[in-house]
Amino acid sequence: MNGDDDLYGIGELARLTGLSVRTIRFYSDSGLLPPTERTHAGYRMYDIHALTRLRFVRTLRELGVDLPTVHRVLSREVGIPELAAEHAEALDVQIRTLRLRRSVLRAVAKRGSSPKELEMVHELARMTEEERQAILDDFWGEVDADLPESDTAAWMRKVRADLPDDPTPEQVEAWIEFVELVRDPDFRAKIRSMAVANARMTEEGDDSTVVSEAWQTAYEQALTKVTEAIAAGETPESSTGRRIVADLRAALAAALGRDDDAEFAIWLGRLYDTFADDRAERYWTLLGVINSWPEYPSPKPARDWLTAATRAGDWTSGTQMLEIPEARD
Structure with a gap:
């Protein structure tokens, strides 16, 4: 077992972390992993603390944290809880986007859509709540034009199409239809x-x-x-x-x-x-x-x-x- 005073070359770090030599060298060059010391021949050497730091960097990168943010974490400009909350929120947005894309693609595959219809389906699925309501308002505006308001018509106008942020493929298909x-x-x-x-x-x-x-x-x-x-x-x-x-x-x-x-x-x-x-x-x-x-x-x-x-x-x-x-x- 290596002691606290042992030093590791880049090749040894690669073996211990599973990262490539090229990646570790890039992290070192960018300041994420400064060498503990250099040999007389100029080779970079790293101690156990650098190994721990490298494993931490690897974890952050695997979680999708970008390099500038990794720098901020290592320099203590941002704490781990704050980072986790911000990154989780960003991932929620990405997940919703991916699920929406999946629903659109499944709807297109089921309908056998043409390229033009693919674009139409995609645009419909991305509409905001206000844009969806505008479609309904336009429909009822034509239906009830110049007619006296009735209780039934007033109620029907209030029923909205509330497509959720994370719709199922069935909801996307229903919205398109x-x-x-x-x-x-x-x-x-x-x-x-x-x-x-x-x-x-x-x-x-x-x-x-x-x-x-x-x-x-x-x-x-x-x-x-x-x-x-x-x-x-x-x-x-x-x-x-x-x-x-x-x-x-x-x-x-x-x-x-x-x-x-x-x-x-x-x-x-x-x-x-x-x-x-x-x-x-x-x-x-x-x-x-x-x-x-x-x-x-x-x-x-x-x-x-x-x-x-x-x-x-x-x-x-x-x-x-x-x-x-x-x-x-």
Whole structure:
């Protein structure tokens, strides 16, 4: 074993630390590892304290600390706790950046993106919170332009797309699809038609809040019955299907204070046609993924069953009904 007075050449330091001779010489030349003394032939020699110092430098470098900072640590300009905190914060930023890049690359690989789309995906993933909100504001600005403000519209405007700093690949994919959806002119036109229909009902004397609440209550009750019917093996064309559709129609008519007659069926059918679009549900599903909302069972199977039952009964010209989403925490 070497004593405290033993001296080591660069080759011996390399053997003891695993560093290359070239690296140790560079550290010595840069002042990180001054030699303890030199031989008559000019060779640099180092004592046990220099060996300890070199091992410390190696540790800092392996942790990613740059050379200027290593100099500051060795000269006691910065303490180890302070260095550790600063470097850990810097690493957090690097890790988030790397994870974001990984998520973007996985999304691109899954989508089979072109070079142009790669650039688009990368830019979307790097957007700030304000830039993401601007996309939503632009969407709702077009949808609600020149229409009276409703409670539902006001609530929908408040729901943000809060993509986290460290998103999962699924959240990146959901965000990209969400932006494509709200920028789709056809989807914008469809949601615009829904907003116009709500405004028109209000102008004609209908209370849009009452309509929404009545619709939601009757629709949820119908879907509950449909779920039970599906579990029992009932088909939409069965007597159970006809009864569920009839009950739904009667409940809506009673809630709205209207007669359950042919005129009401025509009005209801037109309303269904206006609000029928699976993309409306997709909007909220994607927001749920982006915002890490708890998953909930999709009502689509039950809704499709109810749609088929409606068509079988031929009681409206509509295709399906739009669920009005409830506020989430």
